[in-house]
Amino acid sequence: MYFSSILKKLSFDVDMWEPSTEDMKINPDFLAAREDYKGSPNVAGTLKGKGGGRSILLNGHIDVVPGGDNDWNDSPWSGKLEDGKIYGRGACDMKGGIIANVMAVKAIMDSGIQLNGDVIIESVIGEETGGAGTLSAISRGYKADGAIVPEPTDMQLCPVSMGVTWFRIIIKGLAAHGATSYLGVNAINKASMIVQKLNEFEAKRIKEIKHELYKHHPAPFSVNIGIIKGGIFPTSVPDEVIIEGRMSFSPDEEISEARRELENAVYGAAREDGWLKEHMPQIEWYGFCLNSGSVDKEHALVKTIADNYKYVKNDDPNIVGTPWGTDAGALIRYGNTPAVVFGPGPGGTAHKANEYVDVEKLIETTKIIACTILDWCGYEQ
Missing domain, CATH: 3.30.70.360 (Alpha-Beta Plaits)
Structure with missing residues (x-):
């Protein structure tokens, strides 16, 4: 409900539903970790463009691994901000990325810019247990001309997911x-x-x-x-x-x-x-x-993100494959949506005690995603 209320305030058309096991049948290799998904809704918001531009899908998973109580300096759920870091289970993997998606679109809207292409923002469940949420969203019809999955890549650009x-x-x-x-x-x-x-x-x-x-x-x-x-x-x-x-x-x-x-x-x-x-x-x-997935390094979406990385950071991005599985594989294989994984970090704190997201990287990632949306979707000021 909280995430859907954020999208509604930004004038997105919001769709919230509980995935069903039928949704997963598009992936014959899917292995269910639970019998049903009651109480675990997906949220997808669509911001319609004026027309004539490419669409973009910003995907992020809301589920996290267990917090655990050992070795944390504070509660795993504290959300503590200290020394430019926000601590807590899921801060890095990947609520930081989800917020980057939202704030990128908010910055565009606050600037009075009207996009030509549609923007879809997803908060999906179940990535940590095999990607049920993204498969359900694909089955529901959520696809686009390109997608960004802001997992904690330390701002490395990943067109390939193992x-x-x-x-x-x-x-x-x-x-x-x-x-x-x-x-x-x-x-x-x-x-x-x-x-x-x-x-x-x-x-x-x-x-x-x-x-x-x-x-x-x-x-x-x-x-x-x-x-x-x-x-x-x-x-x-x-x-x-x-x-x-x-x-x-x-x-x-x-x-x-x-x-x-x-x-x-x-x-x-x-x-x-x-x-x-x-x-x-x-x-x-x-x-x-x-499942794995890959987009060619020369794909227009990869180049657009790379160009905006250089615009924000005054440097070229490091282009590598992800060190873990992501929902990008499903988007590519079953959603026919070219997907690139690019987000803040540090990824090395994911699933660990004292997990955190670096605020400076979060802000830089947000800027790069915002600029990518503008270039990808097209706009009128």
Whole structure:
């Protein structure tokens, strides 16, 4: 309600709705993290232009990861302004970017400028769990000639977004008393073989999969083991281990291809073990999948943002790929909307304690987005 009231004050036509699971079917790889989206509305506002200009969509996700209470100097929800930094969970990722979108349009309107092209501002849910909100907005018809997603890129210009997906591997053993462990099969020992193979698989991907806009990144397309669960009692042989992790993939890869390669690595390791060969690990893709997407570096939107970066900063932007998945992939793949990720930062504080957005970067980002809207949509003063 709060965000919709902001847009209404700016004379946007406002649409607020709760996404449905049907909306996600445009992405066959989507993995639902919840059964429904009651109480979690999307908001989209449209500011109609006079006509004859290109439209632009300014997308931002309103959801955040859990705040946590450890290691914060203040409450994760304080919104404290100190030394040019605004602190709080989501300040950087990505409420700062959402505010940059709003204030950019407000500055244009306060200047008495009438845009030729339409402007759409979105506050979407669920990016942190796979992008449900943006998929729903696309299904509802929200598309444009170009889009900016102001994730915390540290004002680096990102026409490429990597893909990210989560996996779960279930490894079975055979329970026994620890004193007669020879009567059982230790699932933790078997899981250690799979972990080793996953590490080898990751090293191979890092070595072999390259992309022009990830030359700066030491390990962009990685495999991270985030959770291992196994065993129920110190004197029992564990009969099950669950490994959960994250795999990122290049925009040049199809998600099905990346998943198949991980599956082949796990099954290949299992076939080398007498027990696992007869009790194959079970692999699940669950909970999170953001597809990759890319826009050519020479695309008009990339050039427009770059030109306005130079106008504001008197310097050329650094053009790279995102280090994480974003909703830009969905906009590109399923919304037929060229999308560039460009926002404030520092991105390195996202998901951490004492997360903050840098106020100077926030103001500079707002100026660049405002100037980009003017050049992209066209205007009459």
